[in-house]
Amino acid sequence: MTAPSEPTRAAPTEGSPGMIGKAKDWIDYRMPIFSFMEHELHEYPTPKNLNYWWNFGSLAGIILVIMIATGIVLAMNYTPHIDHAFNSVERIMRDVNYGWLIRYIHMNGASMFFLVVYIHIFRGLYFGSYKPPRELLWWLGIVILLLMMMTAFMGYVLPWGQMSFWGATVITNLFSAIPWVGDAIVTWLWGGFAVDNPTLQRFFSLHYLLPFVIVGVVVLHLWALHVHGSNNPLGIDRKSEKDSIPFHPYYTIKDLYGLGVFLIFYMAIVFFAPNALGEPDNYIPANPLVTPAHIVPEWYLLPFYAILRSITFDIWFIEAKLLGVIAMFASIFILFLLPWLDFSKVRSARFRPIYKQLFWVFLVDCILLGLVGAKAPNDKVFPGIDNFEYVQLGQITTAYYFFHFLILMPLLAKFEPTRPLPESISEPVLGNRAEAGE
Amino acid sequence: MKNIKALLAVSAIALAAGAVTVSSLSAATAPKPKAQDWSFQGLFGTFDRASLQRGFQVYKNVCAGCHGLKHVAYRNLAALGYTEDQVKAFAAEVEVQDGPNDNGEMYARKGKPSDRFKSPFPNEQAARAANNGAYPPDLSVITKARLNGIDYMYALLTTYKEEPPKGMKMPEGMFYNEAFAGQQIAMVPPLAPDAVQYQDGTKATVPQMAKDVTTFLAWAAEPELEERKSMGRAVIIFLVVLTAFLYALKRKIWSDLH
Numbered sequence: 178m179t180a181p182s183e184p185t186r187a188a189p190t191e192g193s194p195g196m197i198g199k200a201k202d203w204i205d206y207r208m209p210i211f212s213f214m215e216h217e218l219h220e221y222p223t224p225k226n227l228n229y230w231w232n233f234g235s236l237a238g239i240i241l242v243i244m245i246a247t248g249i250v251l252a253m254n255y256t257p258h259i260d261h262a263f264n265s266v267e268r269i270m271r272d273v274n275y276g277w278l279i280r281y282i283h284m285n286g287a288s289m290f291f292l293v294v295y296i297h298i299f300r301g302l303y304f305g306s307y308k309p310p311r312e313l314l315w316w317l318g319i320v321i322l323l324l325m326m327m328t329a330f331m332g333y334v335l336p337w338g339q340m341s342f343w344g345a346t347v348i349t350n351l352f353s354a355i356p357w358v359g360d361a362i363v364t365w366l367w368g369g370f371a372v373d374n375p376t377l378q379r380f381f382s383l384h385y386l387l388p389f390v391i392v393g394v395v396v397l398h399l400w401a402l403h404v405h406g407s408n409n410p411l412g413i414d415r416k417s418e419k420d421s422i423p424f425h426p427y428y429t430i431k432d433l434y435g436l437g438v439f440l441i442f443y444m445a446i447v448f449f450a451p452n453a454l455g456e457p458d459n460y461i462p463a464n465p466l467v468t469p470a471h472i473v474p475e476w477y478l479l480p481f482y483a484i485l486r487s488i489t490f491d492i493w494f495i496e497a498k499l500l501g502v503i504a505m506f507a508s509i510f511i512l513f514l515l516p517w518l519d520f521s522k523v524r525s526a527r528f529r530p531i532y533k534q535l536f537w538v539f540l541v542d543c544i545l546l547g548l549v550g551a552k553a554p555n556d557k558v559f560p561g562i563d564n565f566e567y568v569q570l571g572q573i574t575t576a577y578y579f580f581h582f583l584i585l586m587p588l589l590a591k592f593e594p595t596r597p598l599p600e601s602i603s604e605p606v607l608g609n610r611a612e613a614g615e
Numbered sequence: 616m617k618n619i620k621a622l623l624a625v626s627a628i629a630l631a632a633g634a635v636t637v638s639s640l641s642a643a644t645a646p647k648p649k650a651q652d653w654s655f656q657g658l659f660g661t662f663d664r665a666s667l668q669r670g671f672q673v674y675k676n677v678c679a680g681c682h683g684l685k686h687v688a689y690r691n692l693a694a695l696g697y698t699e700d701q702v703k704a705f706a707a708e709v710e711v712q713d714g715p716n717d718n719g720e721m722y723a724r725k726g727k728p729s730d731r732f733k734s735p736f737p738n739e740q741a742a743r744a745a746n747n748g749a750y751p752p753d754l755s756v757i758t759k760a761r762l763n764g765i766d767y768m769y770a771l772l773t774t775y776k777e778e779p780p781k782g783m784k785m786p787e788g789m790f791y792n793e794a795f796a797g798q799q800i801a802m803v804p805p806l807a808p809d810a811v812q813y814q815d816g817t818k819a820t821v822p823q824m825a826k827d828v829t830t831f832l833a834w835a836a837e838p839e840l841e842e843r844k845s846m847g848r849a850v851i852i853f854l855v856v857l858t859a860f861l862y863a864l865k866r867k868i869w870s871d872l873h
């Protein structure tokens with residue numbers, strides 16, 4: 178747990194010549210913002226062996242900025258009223274200069290945000306980034322994920338298409354499963370007796386607010402990060418100066434290169450397949466009298482939707498619906514407990530031969546859950562096999578999801594024979610890396 | 616060890632593929648429409664202007680009797696290659712309500728290019744009343760509002776059958792259509808040979824009109840398509856070059872770490 182040794186606070190702008198340098202010194206003496214930036218962004222010692230999976234944190238931050246920038250412009254032209262919302266989005270698409278571009282960036286940006294954050298989280302799972310001393314950092318990350326889900330859900334309601342309306346109806350109705358007070362809570366959430374204009378207006382207000390709350394939590398997330406620095410693919414602490422390199426220029430340029438690659442992917446979707454990730458039904462104006470054949474959330478919420486719908490049976494006096502809601506929330510909240518469920522001292526899966534396999538099994542399980550979420554529960558999984566429907570696949574994959582965290586992780590932590598760890602980042606034990614197959 | 620990974624990946628893909636086939640089977644109600652060739656597909660696609668103008672003629676003379684196009688303005692028709700005067704003339708064909716004037720009265724006036732397409736019915740109830748209770752939806756974004764919307768539109772207009780298959784009974788006022796979910800649609804087959812007389816002399820067969828009106832409606836839904844694609848090409852080229860430079864720079868900066 179060696180924190181990289183703090184360099185003594187020497188004024189980095191020491192002796193900066195010229196007007197600008199003087200001004201910098203003047204400010205820095207009163208409020209050391211430039212020293213702070215120098216310290217956190219320039220010198221900030223970083224493990225020298227980070228691979229490209231470490232690019233996704235900075236990417237997530239950049240997308241957050243893109244979402245806020247495009248969102249603010251959209252909000253200038255959007256009307257949060259059930260009679261005008263759909264039309265105002267069409268105005269944005271047709272009459273606002275480059276409105277189509279801004280909307281497509283925002284709309285697909287939500288998908289990109291989740292894609293990047295999911296990769297970021299699975300990176301953490303693989304390399305054990307949630308283990309001491311980074312538990313709080315991990316928690317803050319999960320808080321960000323929860324806030325993102327709320328933000329995206331409410332954003333999706335704003336264009337007031339069929340999926341907007343019915344998605345909002347289905348999700349808000351979940352709260353009616355809460356015993357005794359459920360219905361009162363739902364009425365309170367709606368601001369009425371159905372998803373209606375008050376609902377749309379409050380969702381807009383919150384959709385505007387929450388991204389800034391996310392910014393706040395991101396700051397805390399980075400603060401926690403900078404105390405002990407990044408984990409690394411070997412999962413061992415840095416021992417000496419030799420293990421670290423300054424963040425700038427090494428990781429600034431690496432992050433920029435990663436950003437370039439990512440933007441090519443993102444912009445290809447924005448310009449050439451802007452609606453590929455969306456539901457056609459959301460181009461039909463909301464109609465409370467017509468229920469769409471399949472109500473599905475956006476792809477990034479599908480695994481949780483699958484867990485929600487998998488509980489089709491009551492347990493004792495607890496209704497299936499309530500159990501589904503509990504399971505869905507538990508699937509996220511369980512991540513908070515992970516640092517204690519997996520108490521293995523070894524962080525990186527590279528030195529945990531069994532966990533390394535189970536990681537991939539878990540990833541496939543999550544992908545299957547996503548698939549289940551997209552399907553009607555009674556569709557057949559395989560043509561010709563009549564008694565294997567998506568509900569059942571959902572129940573198996575849901576059970577496995579919890580089994581992974583609650584049973585496998587503690588068992589592995591206790592019994593898994595781990596491989597010997599390298600001495601240090603600069604001198605991985607000879608032969609060990611090759612053996613680890615990385 | 617690696618094998619398990621590969622095995623898992625393969626089985627997940629197989630399962631997903633299986634699922635996709637099933638969904639196309641179980642979707643027997645609304646079959647995947649046959650893919651057609653469209654001038655505006657692909658990275659370099661642009662709308663065929665002649666087809667757009669013919670499609671507009673079909674919309675105006677046939678579909679507009681029942682379907683609105685309320686998000687499109689008459690001025691937008693300039694993009695089809697019409698002159699300013701032609702656009703003015705199209706707009707002037709309709710009468711719109713405006714007002715109130717200085718006396719507080721509403722009045723009727725001729726349409727202007729800045730007006731949006733006038734819908735045939737004042738509201739949904741009136742539309743239903745005139746169509747046996749069925750609602751002809753506004754067509755402004757229809758190609759985006761259906762799965763494979765462009766091919767679907769063509770299929771919808773070309774797969775009416777006089778007789779339903781044996782054993783299927785059509786209720787009064789319903790028509791058999793292979794593309795429509797459930798195969799029963801309340802829309803009278805809108806296209807018959809020579810339903811319009813094309814100004815450019817093209818023969819107005821049903822497939823020809825279907826193709827033209829679909830092109831027109833695809834434009835109505837995505838008028839930005841051409842600009843989007845050309846800007847997209849420039850953006851991607853720029854990003855590829857920039858990223859190549861960033862990669863070179865990254866290599867150079869990192870090269871001094873032994």
Ligand code: HEM
Nearest residue numbers: 244245248249251252255280284287329332333335336388
């Ligand atoms: C965490 C960042 C954000 C996420 C994940 C997010 C997500 C979304 C999503 C999924 C939609 C629906 C897109 C569609 O289908 O049309 C949406 C719409 C919208 N968002 Fe955001 N958003 C974020 C930040 C913001 C911010 C900061 C603002 C305003 C300041 C904003 C304003 C809007 C507006 C006005 C719409 C409606 C227009 C439209 O639907 O295109 N968003 N957002």
